[in-house]
Amino acid sequence: MQYNESEFLIETVVPEDELIISRTSLEGIITYANETFCTISGYREEELLGHSHNLVRHPDMPSSVFKELWHTLKEKKQWSGIVKNLRKDKGFYWVHAIISGVYKDGVLVEYKSLRTPISFEEKLKHQKLYDKIRQNNGEKIRTITYL
Numbered sequence: 001m002q003y004n005e006s007e008f009l010i011e012t013v014v015p016e017d018e019l020i021i022s023r024t025s026l027e028g029i030i031t032y033a034n035e036t037f038c039t040i041s042g043y044r045e046e047e048l049l050g051h052s053h054n055l056v057r058h059p060d061m062p063s064s065v066f067k068e069l070w071h072t073l074k075e076k077k078q079w080s081g082i083v084k085n086l087r088k089d090k091g092f093y094w095v096h097a098i099i100s101g102v103y104k105d106g107v108l109v110e111y112k113s114l115r116t117p118i119s120f121e122e123k124l125k126h127q128k129l130y131d132k133i134r135q136n137n138g139e140k141i142r143t144i145t146y147l
C-alpha cells in the first residue's frame, strides 16, 4: 500500500488517565476492545472485533519485537514493551503494553493487553532504537529521521 509520508507524522497522544484495553484469541484475533482503544486507534468497535491485532501494526516496528512477544506468550509468560501503533488514518500513537494470558479454570483461553502512555523521551529513544533494529535486520526504514 502507498501512503503519503506526511500522514505518518500525525501523533495521537494517549491521555495520562486513559487505559487502552484489548483481548485476543490465541491466534491474535481481537475479541474485545474498550472505548479508549477505539478512540485512540480511530477504529469503530466493529472494525476491530474479529480482525487480527496486526491491524494497528506500524511499519516502523521491527518484526523481531513481535517475534519476541509471541515467543514470550507461548512460554506462558507476560510480555511488556513499548509499541508504536498505526491509527486508521495512518497517524500513530505510542504506548507501553503489558500482554499476558487470560485463564479460565487454569486453561489459557485468550490474551489481554493493557496499554498506558509513555513520555516524549521514551518515544524518541524507542524510535531511534527501532530504526536501528530494522536497519540491522535489513528492514525498510523511514526516509524521515528524528534527530
Ligand SMILES: Cc1cc2nc3c(=O)[nH]c(=O)nc-3n(C[C@H](O)[C@H](O)[C@H](O)COP(=O)(O)O)c2cc1C
Residues within 6 Å of the ligand: 022, 023, 024, 028, 052, 053, 054, 055, 056, 057, 058, 061, 063, 066, 069, 083, 085, 097, 099, 100, 111, 112, 113
Ligand atoms: C493481546 C495482544 C495484543 C497485541 N497488541 C498489539 C498492538 O497493539 N500492536 C501491534 O502492532 N501488535 C500487537 N499484537 C501483536 C500482533 O498480534 C502481531 O503479532 C503484530 O502486529 C505483528 O504482525 P504480524 O504478526 O502479522 O507480523 C498484540 C498481540 C496480542 C496477543
